[in-house]
Amino acid sequence: MRKFTVWVVSLALIFSALILPPLTFAASDALVVGDKAYPVYQRGVYYSAWAEVEGSVHVKISAGGVSEEKDITADGKKLLVVYRKVDEGNWQYKLLPAGPDKNIPRDTTFIVKRDPAGAIVPGTKVTFYVYTTRREIATLQMKMVKYGWKAEDAPASPSEKEEKTYTLNKVGQTDDGLLDVWTLQIPFADVGLYEYYFYGYDGTFKRMFKGDYRVTVYKPDFSVPQWIKGAVVYQIFPDRFRNGDTSNDPAEGKTFTFHDYYLNVDEKEPSDFLGVPKYTVPWDAPVMAWDTIGGQCRYVDTTRYYGGDLKGIIESLDYLKSLGVDVLYINPIFPAPSTHRYDPTSYHAVDPILGDLDTFKTLVSEAKKRGMKIILDVTPDHSSDRSLYFDSQGEFSTVGAHESQDSPYYSWYKFIEWPDKYQGWAGLGWMPTINVLDKGFQKFFLTDDNSVVKFWNGAGAMGWRVDVAMIIPTGFLKEYREAIKAINPDAVLVAEVWNKPKEVIPMLLGDQMDTVMNYRFAAATVVDWDNDHEGTKPSAQGFFLNKNMSSTEFWQKIDAIYNDYPSAVHDALWNLVDSHDMARPLYFLKDKNALKALSALQIMFKGAPTIFYGDEAGATNAGEKGCKDDRPLANDPFMRVPYPWGHEDKDLIAWYSSLNALRHQYDAVKEGKMVHFSANNDRILAFARIGDGKEVFVFINPDGEERADVVADALGYVKDGTYAPTIGSGDMTVENGKISLGTMKPYEVRVYTMDYAPSYNDVSYNVSFADGKIAVTPDDTPIVKVTDNTIGQTYTLVTDKTFYPRGGHTYTVTVYKQDKGLITGKYQVTLQGEGEDAVDPIYKSKTGSTSEGPVLNMSISDPEGDDYGPGTYTYPTNAVFKPGDFDLL
Template sequence: MGVPLVYFNSWSEQYRRPFGAVRIGSVIYFSIQIEQDAAAEVNLMIQKDGNPFHEVLMNQAADESRRFTCKFKTEGTPGLYFYHFRITFQEEGNVQTIYYCKAADLYGGEGRIVSDLSQVEQYQMTCFQYADPAPEWYLHGVIYHIFVDRFFNGNRHKQMLHPKKNSFIYATEEDRPYYIRDKNDQIARWDFFGGNLSGIIAKLVNLKRLGVTILYLSPIFEARSNHKYDTGDFQKIDPMFGDEKIFKKLVSKAGQLGIRVILDGVFNHVGVDSVYFNRYGNYGSGGAYQDASSPYHDWFTFHGDRDHYDCWWSITDLPTVNKAKISYQKFIYDSEESVVDTWTETGIGGWRLDVADELSDGFIAGIRNALQRHEKKGEHKVLIGEVWEDATNKIAYGKRRHYLEGGMLHGVMNYPFRDLIVNLINGKINARQAVRSFMTLKSNYPPEALLANMNNLGTHDTERILTVFQESQRKLGLAVWLLMALPGVPCIYYGDEAGVVGGKDPDNRSFYPWGKENQQLKAVFQEAIHARRTDPHLQHGAFYPFSLGPLFGCLRYVSMNQFTVLLVNPTRDSVNISLGQLKDETNGSLLRSCLQSLDLNGDRSEPMEYHYYHFDRS
């Protein structure tokens, strides 16, 4: 007995509408094509995350299209639904059951038939509470990520303020970062170059010329390390960086140039050398380690004695805070004197939350509520989380996370996009694989979150992007244009535009090469940033990835009469552009119509070349 031809495409509104993530309470229409008369019963098998399956009988269309259709209403709380199709058919008295589910590559869109239920990989449908857009100033911006100690020393004669005990200062700004470790592989001496807040103020005009509208700063609060993720005192700027007066000056000066400042909120853990824990007694006789009666003592979880305690990823230098403690919540966000309120009051644009997966949904919602208190006084604030995977289906510590479903995060750091860009340009995936992966992410994320994600090519936690591309400027050029064209807010890691190279931490944190920038590469960044800043399609247009043979394309559009197309050739070969090679993953007509308007047939694309088309018939 033969298996019938079955077709469903989760990205085509001919088969599932509306597209992608939906608001809870929405009615979803499903349709599946079965090219055989013998189908006896077709069921949509759908389940709310963690609940049993719900069977929905699909009805055969009255015409001769051989389609089976049904509708399903999402109900209750927001979250994820997962679904596949069960098809029973008979021929010559024999009955067989098959299943239609996601393809073997685990992406959405076109799926596959399997006969074994254990092989079923389900489609995902995200349901959010309500549309939760980020502020317009953020969505239309370009971010510059500064590792403060490594950017610029703005003091006269480059004097270093308040150098820390048991640390060392590099002899020149060209020195490569290096950790000095003890016999237990712990960092014995923290190293510093001397970058500070005054240095950022001194370079604001340079950043403005580059096209930057938002500064995302690595942590600035007092801490022993150079990176400051081991907070010593949330209420004090690190003396090596400056003080509160200098910080307010930075916010003010940046604001005069149309640049907002986003701070790094590190609220999951603190430093072992902090006023809260105080293992070494550098903060007097108080702190959880020194005094069991300290008001901070119950913020931490000790095991047997004071030398054994919960810490982040077993790093004893970073004691984990119990975020369920009411006193800690009040300290961080739930009072007018809280950390979030105090620093937001200075006029910053918002926060990026470190290790957001370590924070509960309630904790994140509390921070968001604190920011909204300040929105009554002026412009809207943004809240972004550090998440390395697809944030829509993230499970952390056995719990599904709901931080993109309304009232929590506006978006997350978009490491999946970074991985796709890198793998496409380095030849690890082809254009169609990239498209299918991009489409899966597009369909999983609420539309507002997709536009609000902080897209990056490199951060302080990754190798330098030029190093990832074997110092190929052509590859980096393609990546920068993709960064500016894809949905989300582009973020540049300081020095990437200047040609800085480096491996993993700490080599990726060298000092900015002032006066020695790669001007050719910087010009590429400026051109791509200018396109992003002046082309509204790239800022908020709908997103449609596609492939033309080996070429990867990205359509951003307002309508068929107004759109932008970026086409890149990530291969080592010259390619003749032909619309006959177009692969549209939704089987729609809009994409082909737009591309036909550009009259691309016969054009030639050279290796590692990009093509930027802006079309406006109006």
């Protein structure tokens, strides 16, 4: 056991001055407080020193040739930490808690990191690093919760919960001396969603630390069909897109017949909704929520049709192809009493107002000729009360569940008291909820020879967007996946789910959905629609609305999305900024140029950009509230405006088309890696898409203000030189990884494309710690990244390789060979810091309570001396002492 010698002079000295100097301690460097001197430590890329102070004191600090004096006033006893980076001249001063005070402030620093980040597969070990204000917390515990779902549980409602408690180990402080570092490693054995939170203790005081802390563990064989990855998705609300056949336009008194291909019967479609007859209005008529019908103020959007149909979509396929669309996602096309058709009358028919089965098959074949696929929209959770299966009005030849308890459909529905008291979606009687776990329904929907999924797969549909998937029992979603993949492994399942990760993740573990409507992207860019329909609350505003949000905060939101979800899903996420349920972005942004900037981000981003019909033509929320003012224009139905045929913003269409064309031209944009960079202006977004031998750099100014002298740091990703823009104006100049763009105009977007084919050879370097440096041979100006695995800190060193390893710490050193700023090779080695570190250990006071001070843990149970008073003793390190071992105690 290694020993050291200390001179014990007094109790105060024990608790405030005994510190083991690391090998790098320089005697000429010191922190002087009044008449007492304390050592300055060289740790990582920092100088750091600390001392306990109280009241007003004069402080002098000297290290690395930089001296400074300052007067400090501490309110009570505090720990003064003085620090600076070795390559900077400014000293920083921070007053921290001196020790336990039986209180942990709400605003104390609390930072959580994990390695590896992102979703993981079973068997992965995760190391957690937690950084807290130094000396603020004496004990730190983690509560880990694993959620479980029974077959009847919806993703949003797990009924099983398994909890474990872990105590973290304090391993030291950050290199600057400001934060305590706590670590814990956990192996994750099972697929599932894990959430965790923390309790910090200071004596008897306890504080909870909660955040968006979770771990996703998914099935290793989870895969997503290739064709949906990076695809441009175009959402069509069929009644409002294009009228290609006026003969099927609704009118009061006009009846329509549909053929149900499961029962093989013809039936008449309901001609009204809640007593209001269906009728067609001119294409340029404003959307209306309420109108006076028969002397009563009635909600009319559900019966007020514009005449859009499948033939209209077929007539628009060439336009959609020129726009760059790969996938048509069409809102429900089943017969239904309403315009939105989320209340289906039949699952085996096309609404005759839209066309018929032959029309749909023509749409599929014509789309296929143009390289496009069709995804349909379905709601297995509920039907119409006026469906073949419920038949509340006795309109059909079938015997519905509402008509008889002997009906073959009776067990499908959730009756509380038959026939008129039953569960409905959102409590609405006209959309009775279906028991999707009923064996009869599952046979009908999934497994029968002519089941819903088999029928529409045979008609050419390539997948389904599943309405309100987050409230559908997971047992059904698993059966749904098995059934559709057995029919067509290339079929895609997409979940409607809003921006609550806890509802999304259970569906993306590999046994339910392929991907989701990524409303979290909409929340990060425009607005958190769940919490603010108007977009006026700063807390709910996304980056383009909240001008106080920095690019760093934005990227944190984006990184959280990709860290939560399995990598197989990343390129398939439906990145949307609006939908039939969410206000159009132009309603919030007001400025077409702002929409251009937003659409550039959306289309150049990792995932599948999902465009709501008409956004590209300048459509925005509009209409009349009518006889009842119960909703803002931001709400349903005012985003469902007719496509502005004849009044399109052709400049905006050309913009969307050029972005989509670039996406199709470069696989780097479609499925490549995405790397984001920091810029000198924290409102500029800078990122690159990399892959298939190409790089595409994107820079966006989201604001109506000019940004001068824009510089971004992309060292290692781009070679020195000057690059002309592919989109936008103004060259990009690069020197040593620094990108200079000059002035970016309001809402300006710039895109630069270049070859990216570094050899990225395996290279070899000799790497060692020597005299406060990382010695790298040969020294061909490599980029060096140093990660302290003990405390989880990482530094990138380019020209100055000054670095002071800490004793006992383990470092991963990665050396990147570069050619004029572009990485061409990589070498990695693990090194150990020699000696022992200067830490702030826990010690025990005489009363047995936990305390802390700048001394080493020492055991004096067997000292080499004659007595326990003042004198010279030698003690082993990394041990503890107990009251009574010194006479002084």
